Each structure stands twice: as structure tokens, then as C-alpha cells.
Amino acid sequence: xxxxxxxxxxxxxxxxxxxxxxxxxxxxxxxxxxxxxxxxxxxxxxxxxxxxxxxxxxxxxxxxxxxxxxxxxxxxxxxxxxxxxxxxxxxxxxxxxxxxxxxxxxxxxxxxxxxxxxxxxxxxxxxxxxxxxxxxxxxxxxxxxxxxxxxxxxxxxxxxxxxxxxxxxxxxxxxxxxxxxxxxxxxxxxxxxxxxxxxxxxxxxxxxxxxxxxxxxxxxxxxxxxxxxxxxxxxxxxxxxxxxxxxxxxxxxxxxxxxxxxxxxxxxxxxxxxxxxxxxxxxxxxxxxxxxxxxxxxxxxxxxxxxxxxxxxxxxxxxxxxxxxxxxxxxxxxxxxxxxxxxxxxxxxxxxxxxxxxxxxxxxxxxxxxxxxxxxxxxxxxxxxxxxxxxxxxxxxxxxxxxxxxxxxxxxxxxxxx
Amino acid sequence: xxxxxxxxxxxxxxxxxxxxxxxxxxxxxxxxxxxxxxxxxxxxxxxxxxxxxxxxxxxxxxxxxxxxxxxxxxxxxxxxxxxxxxxxxxxxxxxxxxxxxxxxxxxxxxxxxxxxxxxxxxxxxxxxxxxxxxxxxxxxxxxxxxxxxxxxxxxxxxxxxxxxxxxxxxxxxxxxxxxxxxxxxxxxxxxxxxxxxxxxxxxxxxxxxxxxxxxxxxxxxxxxxxxxxxxxxxxxxxxxxxxxxxxxxxxxxxxxxxxxxxxxxxxxxxxxxxxxxxxxxxxxxxxxxxxxxxxxxxxxxxxxx
Amino acid sequence: xxxxxxxxxxxxxxxxxxxxxxxxxxxxxxxxxxxxxxxxxxxxxxxxxxxxxxxxxxxxxxxxxxxxxxxxxxxxxxxxxxxxxxxxxxxxxxxxxxxxxxxxxxxxxxxxxxxxxxxxxxxxxxxxxxxxxxxxxxxxxxxxxxxxxxxxxxxxxxxxxxxxxxxxxxxxxxxxx
Numbered sequence: 001x002x003x004x005x006x007x008x009x010x011x012x013x014x015x016x017x018x019x020x021x022x023x024x025x026x027x028x029x030x031x032x033x034x035x036x037x038x039x040x041x042x043x044x045x046x047x048x049x050x051x052x053x054x055x056x057x058x059x060x061x062x063x064x065x066x067x068x069x070x071x072x073x074x075x076x077x078x079x080x081x082x083x084x085x086x087x088x089x090x091x092x093x094x095x096x097x098x099x100x101x102x103x104x105x106x107x108x109x110x111x112x113x114x115x116x117x118x119x120x121x122x123x124x125x126x127x128x129x130x131x132x133x134x135x136x137x138x139x140x141x142x143x144x145x146x147x148x149x150x151x152x153x154x155x156x157x158x159x160x161x162x163x164x165x166x167x168x169x170x171x172x173x174x175x176x177x178x179x180x181x182x183x184x185x186x187x188x189x190x191x192x193x194x195x196x197x198x199x200x201x202x203x204x205x206x207x208x209x210x211x212x213x214x215x216x217x218x219x220x221x222x223x224x225x226x227x228x229x230x231x232x233x234x235x236x237x238x239x240x241x242x243x244x245x246x247x248x249x250x251x252x253x254x255x256x257x258x259x260x261x262x263x264x265x266x267x268x269x270x271x272x273x274x275x276x277x278x279x280x281x282x283x284x285x286x287x288x289x290x291x292x293x294x295x296x297x298x299x300x301x302x303x304x305x306x307x308x309x310x311x312x313x314x315x316x317x318x319x320x321x322x323x324x325x326x327x328x329x330x331x332x333x334x335x336x337x338x339x340x341x342x343x344x345x346x347x348x349x350x351x352x353x354x355x356x357x358x359x360x361x362x363x364x365x366x367x368x369x370x371x372x373x374x375x376x377x378x379x380x381x382x383x384x385x386x387x388x389x390x391x392x393x394x395x396x397x398x399x400x401x402x403x404x405x406x407x408x409x410x411x412x413x414x415x416x417x418x
Numbered sequence: 419x420x421x422x423x424x425x426x427x428x429x430x431x432x433x434x435x436x437x438x439x440x441x442x443x444x445x446x447x448x449x450x451x452x453x454x455x456x457x458x459x460x461x462x463x464x465x466x467x468x469x470x471x472x473x474x475x476x477x478x479x480x481x482x483x484x485x486x487x488x489x490x491x492x493x494x495x496x497x498x499x500x501x502x503x504x505x506x507x508x509x510x511x512x513x514x515x516x517x518x519x520x521x522x523x524x525x526x527x528x529x530x531x532x533x534x535x536x537x538x539x540x541x542x543x544x545x546x547x548x549x550x551x552x553x554x555x556x557x558x559x560x561x562x563x564x565x566x567x568x569x570x571x572x573x574x575x576x577x578x579x580x581x582x583x584x585x586x587x588x589x590x591x592x593x594x595x596x597x598x599x600x601x602x603x604x605x606x607x608x609x610x611x612x613x614x615x616x617x618x619x620x621x622x623x624x625x626x627x628x629x630x631x632x633x634x635x636x637x638x639x640x641x642x643x644x645x646x647x648x649x650x651x652x653x654x655x656x657x658x659x660x661x662x663x664x665x666x667x668x669x670x671x672x673x674x675x676x677x678x679x680x681x682x683x684x685x686x687x688x689x690x691x692x693x694x695x696x697x698x699x700x701x702x703x704x705x706x707x708x709x710x711x712x713x714x715x716x717x718x719x720x721x722x723x
Numbered sequence: 724x725x726x727x728x729x730x731x732x733x734x735x736x737x738x739x740x741x742x743x744x745x746x747x748x749x750x751x752x753x754x755x756x757x758x759x760x761x762x763x764x765x766x767x768x769x770x771x772x773x774x775x776x777x778x779x780x781x782x783x784x785x786x787x788x789x790x791x792x793x794x795x796x797x798x799x800x801x802x803x804x805x806x807x808x809x810x811x812x813x814x815x816x817x818x819x820x821x822x823x824x825x826x827x828x829x830x831x832x833x834x835x836x837x838x839x840x841x842x843x844x845x846x847x848x849x850x851x852x853x854x855x856x857x858x859x860x861x862x863x864x865x866x867x868x869x870x871x872x873x874x875x876x877x878x879x880x881x882x883x884x885x886x887x888x889x890x891x892x893x894x895x896x897x898x899x900x
Binding site for chain 1: 502503504505506518523525526527528530532535545546547548549579581582583586609610611614
């Protein structure tokens with residue numbers, strides 16, 4: 001007898017997509033097909049997509065050091081509710097993850113919580129200060145494959161070049177929060193008609209584009225695998241496209257909020273629309289959606305960035321930047337971009353797992369493979385009203401979304417069921 | 419009208435009513451006892467998160483001339499430095515039994531957030547570089563007293579429009595009342611998208627000086643020395659300052675205005691500032707009357723639906 | 724609506740009240756007439772005109788806006804501030820307040836407060852076209868055009884040519900009409 005039967009869903013396997021059943025036993029996929037026999041528990045999957053659990057390569061879990069915003073247990077619980085089985089934790093914690101023992105701490109805490117598999121990204125430079133290389137070898141040995149100073153950009157081209165050379169030799173990925181400090185420092189939102197009307201200092205698109213452009217040239221020089229975080233501009237998409245056409249190992253991600261919103265939302269003055277990079281113009285949003293559809297943008301990443309209410313109950317300009325995303329990212333992408341099942345799972349599970357080097361996640365279902373699975377109903381409309389995160393800084397609360405997670409399995413065990 | 423946050427969406431009749439009432443209150447201020455009991459028993463709080471002696475005094479004088487009590491809050495003497503959110507601070511002030519809050523804040527939108535969190539009228543006393551609606555009212559009142567109406571007047575607003583809440587408020591109020599507004603300054607001090615505003619733009623003060631009825635000079639942020647936005651204060655004064663020579667080329671009835679505090683010798687020369695056609699002190703006097711009109715409108719009588 | 728005073732009645736009581744003012748105050752040298760807007764103002768102007776004829780010199784009435792002195796600002800529809808123009812210093816003078824209808828007395832209470840903020844009159848007197856009763860405060864008029872007992876639900880309409888295009892006084896029964 002199987003432990004669990006996922007019955008009648010549209011199942012993504014290496015062979016393609018078909019409506020069938022999936023049996024789970026001993027934490028693994030026992031069988032795929034019809035008439036699989038008895039199971040301890042059956043989940044009806046009619047009308048839903050069954051595929052590999054979602055993989056987020058840009059999550060801020062805030063632990064260690066900022067547990068009033070989020071901790072690993074609460075962040076991974078939110079991830080499970082959003083269909084995620086694996087996360088790449090960003091290293092801008094306190095202390096930042098610039099040494100091996102800190103990276104191990106994050107994975108160990110996640111292992112105890114049993115909501116999702118978590119690997120930490122490592123800092124590129126010590127204390128994310130952009131000056132000296134972090135303990136890259138030691139981090140690599142602790143399982144770190146992606147290196148980033150996220151939250152900050154490595155501004156010094158010479159420091160970045162050296163770090164890229166080193167990471168290239170290890171076989172890792174340099175992932176960059178690509179924003180020019182001087183052009184963005186005084187700004188709070190996209191520089192454009194809305195910032196002008198509000199008298200708010202803006203951040204021009206060029207703050208992103210100049211850095212992406214520079215980084216791509218340094219990636220060309222150093223042959224490192226380079227990943228652009230949270231694209232926000234149409235020009236950024238074009239730069240990534242050109243780099244790929246040149247054959248460079250460049251990948252890119254986009255967040256749900258940059259797909260769904262533009263700078264017009266800032267007129268509400270609601271601090272939940274303060275992000276870095278900022279929400280830009282409708283033409284940028286359209287280019288990001290098109291880029292994701294065409295695969296120029298490889299990945300949807302949440303940039304799940306919890307902040308406590310006290311950090312958002314302030315004027316826009318004084319608020320912390322960022323919003324939570326794990327619980328609604330799949331719904332937003334599904335509703336806004338409208339990908340088919342294959343491309344949907346590619347962008348939100350398979351591609352991020354490939355870039356992050358997660359072998360037991362983000363694989364089309366196969367007999368004998370680890371039972372890291374999501375059941376996602378692409379047609380269900382719902383309105384989020386609560387969150388499992390410790391923070392509720394989300395512009396999606398109270399908005400109707402299309403597509404909802406029905407169940408999430410981590411190593412064959414339900415971490416979330418509707 | 420339940421709050422006064424911006425001039426951007428005030429229609430002409432509301433603006434004119436406020437100016438009419440301000441005229442009435444200007445008369446009250448000339449009485450032997452310049453005070454009426456209209457808001458007796460009400461409490462007006464000023465929450466100024468940015469230092470501003472003159473605006474705060476003006477609001478307090480306006481409240482007192484209406485017999486309201488005033489309490490004032492400033493972050494230097496408060497819990498703000500201890501990490502309290504603006505929302506908690508506002509709820510605390512509200513709980514003390516305050517009937518209206520005048521807020522000034524360095525951050526755009528702070529008054530909107532207060533209006534969202536609290537159930538009492540909020541008056542924007544200036545937010546970031548965004549809006550300063552009572553300044554626009556007193557400016558329009560001053561112009562109307564001089565010319566009878568703003569209809570058809572040509573008004574040049576000169577200087578750092580980009581970072582000016584006074585300009586943002588004046589542009590909407592003045593054009594709604596029928597004036598034509600020309601923004602004058604170097605490109606680094608003009609809005610990015612002037613075509614989206616109901617204004618025309620010039621980089622050359624001399625080319626418009628002879629045709630305008632009002633020259634509204636904005637304060638230059640001398641503390642920054644202008645370094646990043648124009649070459650030097652001296653060059654600014656030469657190209658955009660109201661020098662005696664430029665003043666002599668104005669139409670005979672044209673006037674000069676300034677929101678204060680002035681930098682004599684930079685945006686306005688010493689002599690011009692003291693001329694009868696520089697209405698700077700009239701603006702200050704009218705500030706109290708305009709703010710009385712706003713406070714009375716929001717606290718006197720039933721609120722509009 | 725029932726007319727209770729005609730144009731001629733209104734003219735006659737204005738003239739009578741002007742004479743009573745002169746008689747009571749032994750002339751008008753120390754008297755200042757102020758009307759309460761809206762309809763106390765034309766009444767004051769008319770009294771002043773008669774006084775000018777009697778005294779043979781130009782006497783002008785003032786205007787006393789009491790909107791800001793009302794004690795019911797919270798509950799009534801929005802009040803607008805109106806002009807206050809007092810033709811001369813009122814310190815030590817006899818101020819005659821003119822209004823159209825004396826009803827609860829609250830308007831006159833507000834007018835007394837407003838006067839106190841303008842100076843220190845030697846005496847204050849009150850002239851009204853109609854006293855309709857229903858006082859809520861210890862206030863009485865010195866000069867009354869006509870006493871008209873009313874029900875509280877009725878309305879008294881005093882109309883002046885200058886404002887309403889016709890002169891006269893009417894009683895409106897109120898009710899459902």
C-alpha cells in the first residue's frame with residue numbers, strides 16, 4: 001500500500017504532460033500511471049497541475065539576527081503554503097553569511113523545521129562590504145554554490161572582477177543585486193512622471209542598466225556564471241538577451257511584483273510598494289512579462305523580504321524596502337503571465353534548481369525520484385487574507401489572484417494541504 | 419473636504435471659498451481683539467518632524483485666533499528616536515483628545531498615511547518636496563488682494579522647482595484659479611517632465627521678465643551650496659536672481675513674492691526685498707488668515723459628506 | 724404662508740424705532756447702529772437713514788458678523804465668516820444692535836460676545852423687527868416692531884427689498900408642505 005496517492009492531475013514528467021496518478025511511498029515517487037492501487041491518503045488533483053515543488057532562488061529568511069521579521073521556521077512554512085520545496089536563502093543576515101559555519105547553521109535550522117530544503121547563498125565579500133573576498137573556498141565546501149552581496153551591489157569593478165575569477169574557478173555562480181549606488185542613493189522610487197509629481201527623489205533605470213552592463217562585460221572577461229537578480233527594466237532584459245546571444249553563461253530572474261505592478265501604485269503612498277529595484281513603468285512591466293515568456297528571463301524569484309509592521313507603518317521614504325512573496329508568487333505569475341504548464345514549472349522550479357545546483361528539487365516527476373511535489377490549481381481564484389510569515393508587508397493581501405496551491409510535499413510528506 | 423493634503427485636486431470653487439473665508443479672517447486679525455471663539459474647546463496639534471519655526475507659529479497663531487487650544491509635538495522631545503512608528507505616534511497623539519493634526523514631514527506622503535490611520539482631519543503642513551497647500555492658499559490670497567483675481571495673470575516661479583513643495587502646490591492652485599504659470603530655472607532644478615504639468619518652461623529669466631505680473635522666487639538651498647545642481651551661488655544669482663536691474667524691467671504693477679526665509683543677495687537682492695512691490699510680509703500676514711480658513715473649514719460646522 | 728406686515732408696516736415701524744432710539748438716548752451723538760447679517764443689516768441701514776433725516780447729519784450703520792461666535796457651530800451646517808464693519812470706535816458708546824427676528828436669543832448672545840471683542844460699549848440696546856417669543860436666554864429687546872406669538876414649528880420670514888426684492892413679513896406654518 002502506498003502512503004499517498006495524487007489522483008487525476010495533469011502530471012509533468014520527463015516524457016511530457018499527461019493526466020494520471022502519482023503514488024508516493026517512503027518519501028519517493030513509487031509509481032506514475034493509472035490503477036496504482038490502495039493508498040493511505042488520496043488527494044484529488046482533478047483540474048490541477050502536478051509537478052516538481054517550486055524552487056525560490058531569492059528568499060530572505062532573516063535568521064540569524066532579524067527574527068522579529070522572520071525566522072527560518074516561519075519563512076519555510078510560508079514557502080510550503082506557496083508550493084515551494086526548496087529555497088536559496090539570501091546571506092544578508094546579521095551576521096551575514098560570509099563563513100562556512102553560518103551557512104551550515106541556516107541549512108540545519110531548516111532541516112529541523114521540515115518545511116522546505118534550504119541552502120544559503122554565501123556573501124561575495126566579507127560583511128558584504130564590497131572590499132575583501134568572503135571565505136569563498138570554505139563556503140563552497142559547506143555547500144554554497146551561489147555568491148552574492150544581495151541588498152548591496154559590489155560597486156568596485158576591480159573587487160568584483162577578482163571575486164568573479166575566483167568563483168569561476170570553483171564553478172559557482174555570481175549573483176548580483178545590480179544597482180549603481182551613486183545613481184540610486186538618494187532615491188526612493190522609479191524616476192519618472194510619478195516621482196516628479198510626488199516630489200520624491202527617483203532612481204533612474206540607468207542605475208540598474210549600467211551595473212548589469214558592466215557586470216556582463218566582467219562576466220565575459222572572467223567566464224564566470226553570472227546571474228542578474230530582480231530585473232526591473234526593459235533595457236535590462238535586452239542586455240541579458242544580448243549576453244545570451246553572445247553565448248555567455250548569463251541568467252536572470254524577475255520578481256512577481258515587478259511583473260504585476262508599476263510605479264503608479266506609489267501614488268497610494270503605501271510603503272508596501274517600496275522595493276529595490278523600484279516598480280517601474282508599464283512598458284518595463286510588459287518587457288519583463290515578454291522576457292519571462294520567451295525564456296530570456298530564466299527564473300521567477302520571490303525576493304521574499306519580510307519587514308515588521310513597525311518598519312512599514314511609516315512614510316514611504318522611511319520604510320524598509322521589500323515585500324513578502326513566497327505564498328503568492330506562483331499565483332501572481334500564473335495570473336499575470338499566463339504560462340502553460342511546461343513553461344510555468346520551468347521558470348518557477350526547474351530553471352532555478354538548475355542554476356542553484358539543487359539535484360533533488362526542480363526535476364520533472366520520475367519513479368524513484370524524491371517526493372518533492374506541488375499540486376497547483378491554475379484556475380482557482382482566491383484572495384489572500386492572512387500569512388504564515390511573521391510579517392505581513394504584502395501588497396497582495398486583499399487582492400484577488402488566480403491559481404492556488406492545493407498541496408505541497410517535501411520528501412513525500414505533506415507540508416501544506418488546502 | 420475632510421482633510422487638506424494637496425492642492426492638486428482642489429476645484430476652483432473650493433479654492434475660492436477658502437480664499438473668501440481667508441479674507442474674512444484677515445479682517446478679524448485687524449480687530450482690537452484679533453480673536454473669535456469659533457473653535458473654543460477644540461484642540462489642534464502640530465506635529466512637525468522637520469524644523470520650521472515660521473510655519474508652526476503661523477498655524478498656532480491661526481488656531482489661537484479661532485480660540486482653539488494647541489499642542490505641539492516635535493521629534494526632538496519624543497519617542498520617535500526610540501523607534502516608535504509614525505502610526506503609533508499618531509495614535510498616541512489622537513488618544514489625547516486632539517481634534518485636528520497639522521503635520522510637517524521630510525518624507526513625501528506622511529500626511530496621507532496619517533489620514534489613513536486616524537479619524538480626524540489632517541492638514542499637510544508640508545511633506546517632503548511634494549505639497550504645501552496652505553502656502554499656496556496664502557500666496558493666492560496675496561495675489562488676489564493685489565490684482566483682484568488670478569485670472570489671466572502671468573506668474574513666473576523661479577528656482578528649484580524640482581525639490582520644492584511650494585512650487586508643486588502653487589502650480590496647481592494658481593492654474594486652477596486661472597493664472598498662467600511659467601517655470602524658470604536651469605534644467606537640474608526643473609521637473610523631469612514639465613510637459614505633464616499645466617505650465618510652460620523657460621531656462622532664461624530675462625526672456626520672460628517683462629511679460630509677467632508676478633515673479634515668485636523660490637529659496638535656494640544655500641546649505642548645499644548648490645554644488646551638485648548648479649555651478650555656484652554667484653552664477654545662480656547672476657542668471658536667476660531678482661537683481662535691481664531685472665526688477666526695473668518688470669511691468670510697473672508687477673510684484674515679487676518669496677515663501678521665506680530669503681537668501682538676500684542670492685535669489686533676491688537686498689533692495690528688492692524691501693521694495694513696496696515685494697509682498698513678502700503680506701504673505702506672512704495672510705498665512706495666518708489662510709490657515710484660519712482651513713482650520714475653520716475642517717473643524718467648524720458639520721463636515722462635508 | 725401668511726403675510727403679517729406689509730411694506731408700509733415695515734416702513735412705519737422702522738421710523739417709529741428710529742424715533743424711540745433718539746428719545747431714549749436723548750439724541751444720537753453717542754449712538755452706533757450695527758446690523759447682524761444677513762437681514763439685520765438692511766434694517767440697520769434703514770434706521771440709520773431715518774436717524775440721518777431726524778438729526779440732519781450723515782449717520783451710517785455698521786455690520787457685526789456673529790458666525791464665529793455661535794455656540795452651535797458643531798451641529799449646524801457650515802457657517803461662513805462675513806464682514807464686520809464698525810463705522811467708529813464703540814468704547815463708551817451706546818451700541819444699538821439691529822436684527823430681523825428675536826427668537827431664542829442665542830444670536831444676540833453671540834452678538835454681545837462679538838461686541839465685547841471689539842471694544843467696551845457704554846450700553847448695548849437691541850432693536851428687532853419681530854419678537855416671536857420662545858426665548859432660551861434672559862434677553863429682551865429694547866425696540867420691537869411687532870410682537871408675533873408663534874408656534875415653535877412656524878417660521879417668520881422678514882424680507883427686505885435690498886436682499887429679497889420685496890418688503891414685508893410672513894409667517895410660514897411649516898408642517899409637511
